[in-house]
Amino acid sequence: MIESNDEYVLEINNLCLSYFVRAGEIPAVVDFSCTLKAGESIGLVGESGCGKSTVALGIMNYMGNNGGIVGGSIKFKGRDMVALNEEELRHIRGSEISMIYQEPMVALNPSLTLGSQLMEVLIVHEGVSQAEARKRSIQMLDDVKLPDAERVMNAYPHQISGGQQQRVVIAMALLSSPALLLLDEPTTALDVTVEAGIVELIAELSKKYGTALLYISHNLGLMLEVCDRICVMYSGEVVEEGSIDSIFTWPKHPYTHGLFGCIPLPHADKNARPLTAITGQLPLPHERPPGCNFGPRCSFFKEGLCDGDDPHMEEVTTDNDPVHRVRCYRWNEVDTSVAMSAGIGKDAAEIGETVLEIDNMKKYYEVQDTSMGALFSGGMTKYVKANESINFTAKRGQTVGIVGESGCGKSTFAKVLMGLETATSGEVRLAGTNIGDLPVKTRTPKQLGSLQMVFQNPNDTLNPSITIGSAISRVITKFGVESDPEKVYERVMQLLDIVKLPRDFYIRRPRQLSGGQKQRVGIARAFAGNPAMVIADEPISALDVSVAAAVTELLMDIQREHKTTLLFISHDLSAVRYLADRIVVMYLGQIMERGTTDEVFSPPYHPYTEALLSAVPIADPEIEKRHIVLEGNLPSVLDPPRGCPFCTRCPSRIGEICDDVPPAVQIDGESHAIACHIPLEELRKAEPVVKVPSDLQKKRSLLAKEARAKVMAAEAAAAEAAAAEAKAKAAAAAAAVAEARVDAVPVDKEPG
Amino acid sequence: MLIMISKRIGFMILTMLVVSMLLFMLLEFSPGNVATKVLGPYSSEEARQLWLERHGYFEPLWWRYGTWLGNFVSGEFGDSVRFRVPVSEVLWPRLWNTAILGFWTFAIMIPLSLILGVLAGMREGSRLDRVISVGSIITTSVPEFASTVLLSAIFVFGLKWLPGTSSMTSGFDVKQMILPVMVLIIYDFGYVARMTRASMAEVMTTHYIRTAVLKGLPYKQVILKHALRNALIAPFTVIMLQINWLLSGVIVVEFFFAYKGFGALLLEASLNQDIFVIEACAMVAVFVAVASQTIADIGYTYLNPRIRFS
């Protein structure tokens, strides 16, 4: 095990954390070890329920009423956190170890001013005066780049935006210069362009203050940008630990490897190189299998070995990376670099006739302004322009991606299409009929059935008191697909088969299903009426990476088979790039840019698209990215800028024309449109934001092969050394085996 | 904020108007009946007709309502049939007596229930929490009329410590106040305590309390500065609503202890069909209830910065 050493800020050995519930002890984290030096940053990555947040709370020794540390040690600067009493812990919390939380809105006290919440840290830990505390708090707010720190000090949390709130939480955490900063998904609740700013700020400040970081996230791409080393967690255990380089080049655990296969990286392609999902689902903490927890989902599972004793962390010896450990019996037998090239290619869907035409569609909401000013000026009614002049078309079999951050109007747009709202003006033509002003109640069953929706939240999409079978049956009868009970039943079974769910789910209730399974039922329901078009509103954003990949692939397969038009609404540019044929980029209710996926992802860019592309973290160290961080916040939809909606944050604003005049749409080529004042010629000069090396796959496999050969050689050497002590005959045999293994590494094919 | 207050007050006036209309209709719609009620069952038909005419009952409905309302606003509630004096002469002293009763009840009940509620909610599931929770359920389950009987049996007939009636015939007597106040407190405090407990327990599980603890604040400061303020917003509304409940409670208590208060007056009036007293009492009761509701709403807004500054 790791020797105790003073240079470590944090040293965790074999930590075990459990929750105690009525059913008994639930081990949340098992055998967790890691070390962290000053100024170093380590990432904990894993899917929900893997215990990564519990680790952070465990380090603070704050496990709540029903949790506890049941084994192992946590040493912070050499002091054992487990042995400290409440009072001693209190002196460390907030002063030497600070934490930044996932949702800043709920982490701040709603009824105290931000100033008093900041100042109390200094007053309690350093005993400074009110005035001194105030001065230093304001200084810290300047440090986290909050404009107008004085105003923020007197404000309440709800008066500032989410991004600003997170900056205040960061300021609060850094006030007394902690040695260790715990970050629990600090940007997950924020928009991607805001996230980029926060990530940059954290990196900058931790460097400035020499703080060690423990960064928790589910996002591998983000890890790449902020961490030196990462620990990959699965079902309460670290399954792999190593440097960024080492793990991203050659992941040794099948789970880590599986994760990479699930992420839509820029070189993934829905037809040629589809994602490979991990089969099965995360076991519940009290239902973990014997032996390796990943065993039941692992394609390299070997009976008798993997389901035997629990595997321990094994050191992987490579000279450039002293600490790379993995919890797998078969890591050096399994060649994981092969599967890197993703799944089997599929045929592209045929693109048919135009199904949907959106012609200058507008959706305004009326809001009553109840402020004093409005009362006196008489302007009581304001309009929120949720959608302004939306134009685009979608063809049969095509996937159109609508991307945008919160408040961009993408969900309103979906509501208008579905008839839950009606358009204020303009036309929405589905197969030639205008349905924009047709509320859902006046649509015919055929119209309803031909346009269906897959919803966002798996826990919300199915009625908890209705069985899966009844839910799907109802749709089938409602759309008049079948009416005879026997036939309806047959059809439900068919649909369950299509979405790859067992047939006995017919009598299950939603709460017996996992998130991914519920989403599959949602898809089955949407496709029950053989729709011409399906709208998917963030269908995978609430799912874990491995589950999301499976659901994405399923959706694509069904779409291909039924030649359905898919309208994929998402905030996730990576997912949209992966599965869309055409992309519409929206900002504050307006379309900024639209075109084919290639057109949108290469110059000329709209400045907003450019920033958005740069903000999305990419989990591949070989891919180069230009760095653009937007200043400021998303403006409120209630009070958008007069001219170009993006003018307040645009890094390439050209002048007052941007503030005052809405930009005209410039058409480039056949289908590429950009709404910007900057001439196309200028925009064309931009460098591509994301550069994927043309020989990426080859390079990757070469790197992996090299690393692998090194490991094998080292092993062989070790074996040789060991054998030298034994008989010469045995030594020769061992070397031969090791060599044979190196030869067995297959060469990866070049990308097609 | 100012708009909100004026809106609330506007709504309050509207409610009062509607209530007055309802009452007016409910109690006066049959003119013959009113005359019978006022003049008694043995009055002659002519006398009744004469009375009705003299009191304008043959005018159009809206006119009568207008005059009635006008009189009402200027404090002319009509004459009590039973007491043979103007209603206001009976009403105001009675109301004052009830106010005294209510004041003492609140002065003891609110601190008591808030403290117990906060103590219980601070550590949810602790022994103290369970004792307070179950205790407050039990006290709330004994209706006022039952506890008046039970407490009288103990303190009046058993121990002979306290007087059994509170008619205050020989001037104000603190001893006579003890039992009525006790009964009202026992029935009501459990409800406020449980609301406070629930609110406190909820606040203690929020993330901002976790933030405060992980900031290294002393436990006392976490409770006093971070938890209490948020936890007491909801009970504030409940406390104001208790005034409404209290108006029901005093009816039973005043009736049993023969306390000369507002509740007993209303009950007596309705048992004797003393309509002008009923009208006046009902209007006063609704006014107190609506006013306290309005104060509760305004206070809630004021206490909650999320609403105050939006």
Add this chain to the structure above:
Amino acid sequence: MSNIVETVTPAPTLGFAFIRAIKSFALLRESTPGMVGAGLVLFWVIVAILAPLIAPFDPLATLQPMAKPGTEFVKGGTFWLGTDHLGRDILSRIIFGSQTVLFYAPLATVFAYTLGILMGLAAGYHLGWWDIVLSRISDIILSFPVLVLYIIIIATIGSSGINIIIAITFASAPGIMRIVRGLVLDLRNREYVAAAQTRGESSLYIMLVEILPNARGPLIVDACLRLGYVIITIGVLGFLGLGLPPPDPDWGGMINETRKMAMIFPHMTIFPCIAISSLILGFNLLADGLREVSLRD
């Protein structure tokens, strides 16, 4: 295969709801107060059902005035709890009184719930004018102190069993409506409701099938509390002399008739007090237990 269809095709039926209600009551084992509450309620329900079998005397018969508890009756039998001023056996009156209270209180609660749920669904789902009108009506009714409202209603329409049910329905429905409306406001934004809307379901279907069953948890808890409160109300009306007309045994009325004699004969009032308090306590504990259990999962 086809038998699966027959057994599961119907959407939530009464049978299903009943089985699930039983299941959630089975969960109540986890909560000691809840079990005590259920026990008390069950006790009184059984007493009410078996009243003619277990009551030692006719509750209306004048037997022997003002007997102390435990007095032997000359014609055989014992007055375990004594007799009242008219010589009626108190134990028998309490036993038969449980029938009265367990008949009127649940009936009034059911009526109040039916009205309140319909109002709440309409207001919460449709919003707009429905909501404004229904909410304002409720606000006005709720702005009356409860007992004042009852007294006015009873004073106007007279005192009888039906009138008490009418008064309770009228006075309780607005409170129930507020709760239902709040739950509906939350539930109507669920995606499964949007899914139902996008497949063209009628408002009535959405309200009754998609929304209402998912609001049942808090409503059951509230119903138990309210049942306790309705029992108090019936008791108070009896106590104030506005309740059910004599001579039928009614716990509140029994207390009122005998309270003036409590000084000399405390047993006449104390036993009915204990009876009514224990039943109310039963419902309150049951509600608390159900709430605790429902919060756990």
